[in-house]
Amino acid sequence: MRDIDRLGIQKVMEQTFDLLIGKRQRPIHLSFDIDAFDPTLAPATGTPVVGGLTYREGMYITEEIHNTGLLSALDLVEVNPQLAASDEEAKATAGLAVDVIASSFGQTREGGHNVYDQLPTPSSPHESESEERVRI
Numbered sequence: 001m002r003d004i005d006r007l008g009i010q011k012v013m014e015q016t017f018d019l020l021i022g023k024r025q026r027p028i029h030l031s032f033d034i035d036a037f038d039p040t041l042a043p044a045t046g047t048p049v050v051g052g053l054t055y056r057e058g059m060y061i062t063e064e065i066h067n068t069g070l071l072s073a074l075d076l077v078e079v080n081p082q083l084a085a086s087d088e089e090a091k092a093t094a095g096l097a098v099d100v101i102a103s104s105f106g107q108t109r110e111g112g113h114n115v116y117d118q119l120p121t122p123s124s125p126h127e128s129e130s131e132e133r134v135r136i
Contacts, residue, residue: 001051009057013064027072030065032100034093035078044084044093055096062103074104 003012020028037058039048053061065071079097084090 001049001053004053004057009060013061017064017068021068021070025070028065028068028070029073030062030071030075030104032062032074032076032104033078034076034097034100037096042079042093042096043089044081045078046080046083047078055099058096058100059103059109062100063108066104066106071104074101076100 007015034042035045035047035049036053037049038052038054039045039050041052041055042048076097079093081090081094084093
């Protein structure tokens with residue numbers, strides 16, 4: 001976690017890939033412990049890490065591993081619904097686990113916008129007769 005705080009997740013992943021992959025392309029087996037996330041995101045785990053990964057950091061890791069095209073195996077561990085204080089905590093942790101797995105296999109997040117959002121149109125009719133659309 002200290003390296004992520006000091007260098008940022010992008011630099012940590014670059015250094016990790018340089019070390020693991022280097023010049024030789026070989027398969028990656030990702031073993032992801034859900035307890036690496038901050039317990040506010042993954043409370044139903046046996047060994048929570050206060051100050052752990054943010055959601056974005058965790059997704060960045062899995063997105064970058066997917067982008068290598070070298071992922072050959074994945075296991076996700078430390079999800080323990082019996083340790084949850086409520087159904088909501090169990091569902092939050094399980095949902096996060098699903099997000100990690102989906103992201104590892106290429107699912108991306110689009111946010112709350114439509115793929116085609118409308119650009120604002122000028123207020124005077126002589127400036128523009130029609131609305132433009134842009135792909136975001």
